[in-house]
Amino acid sequence: DGGITQSPKYLFRKEGQNVTLSCEQNLNHDAMYWYRQDPGQGLRLIYYSQIVNDFQKGDIAEGYSVSREKKESFPLTVTSAQKNPTAFYLCASSRTTGFPEAFFGQGTRLTVV
Amino acid sequence: DAKTTQPTSMDCAEGRAANLPCNHSTISGNEYVYWYRQIHSQGPQYIIHGLKNNETNEMASLIITEDRKSSTLILPHATLRDTAVYYCIVRVGFNSGGYQKVTFGIGTKLQVIP
Numbered sequence: 001d002g003g004i005t006q007s008p009k010y011l012f013r014k015e016g017q018n019v020t021l022s023c024e025q026n027l028n029h030d031a032m033y034w035y036r037q038d039p040g041q042g043l044r045l046i047y048y049s050q051i052v053n054d055f056q057k058g059d060i061a062e063g064y065s066v067s068r069e070k071k072e073s074f075p076l077t078v079t080s081a082q083k084n085p086t087a088f089y090l091c092a093s094s095r096t097t098g099f100p101e102a103f104f105g106q107g108t109r110l111t112v113v
Numbered sequence: 114d115a116k117t118t119q120p121t122s123m124d125c126a127e128g129r130a131a132n133l134p135c136n137h138s139t140i141s142g143n144e145y146v147y148w149y150r151q152i153h154s155q156g157p158q159y160i161i162h163g164l165k166n167n168e169t170n171e172m173a174s175l176i177i178t179e180d181r182k183s184s185t186l187i188l189p190h191a192t193l194r195d196t197a198v199y200y201c202i203v204r205v206g207f208n209s210g211g212y213q214k215v216t217f218g219i220g221t222k223l224q225v226i227p
Contacts, residue, residue: 104156
């Protein structure tokens with residue numbers, strides 16, 4: 001089945017460590033996105049990418065980094081510079097033609113202790 | 114993308130129609146209205162979208178006012194599984210160029226009551 005996969009579902013890290021969240025899609029979508037969600041809040045855009053080897057900062061990119069070396073993969077690194085990294089992270093993908101409804105993964109809940 | 118305004122929360126009795134409003138008074142001519150929902154601790158799920166005509170699919174109906182400044186998502190027979198946060202967003206369609214960034218607000222928390 002086609003879809004978008006995030007792993008792991010739960011992740012625990014010590015403060016000061018970098019951590020990389022995985023996002024893989026087999027929908028042949030060009031565009032991919034990373035969002036952060038805090039309790040009771042909407043989704044805030046971290047980074048997005050429309051094509052391989054190109055990505056743009058979203059609204060809250062500070063303390064995060066991404067890469068897009070392959071069309072199907074868009075990993076997110078939460079660096080030690082991110083002041084409050086504990087959150088629910090969601091990855092999404094969409095076409096860039098036609099009507100681009102976004103497909104979301106099931107999310108990774110990151111807890112930094 | 115245009116700003117949207119939704120009520121923070123709503124209740125609906127099971128089996129009744131759930132009508133979720135959304136205001137998008139600054140919507141421009143090339144912007145579509147999209148609805149997603151997010152069940153607790155899951156990723157959002159696409160529901161429906163429209164430009165100016167009413168739309169219906171197997172999940173819901175979308176009613177857009179003639180001036181396109183507001184819309185209503187209708188779940189015709191709400192079930193307990195429809196309890197979720199519903200997001201209304203507007204975004205440009207294609208042929209507009211540039212990145213197709215998708216931004217979500219806080220949405221409406223719909224509670225379906227037995």
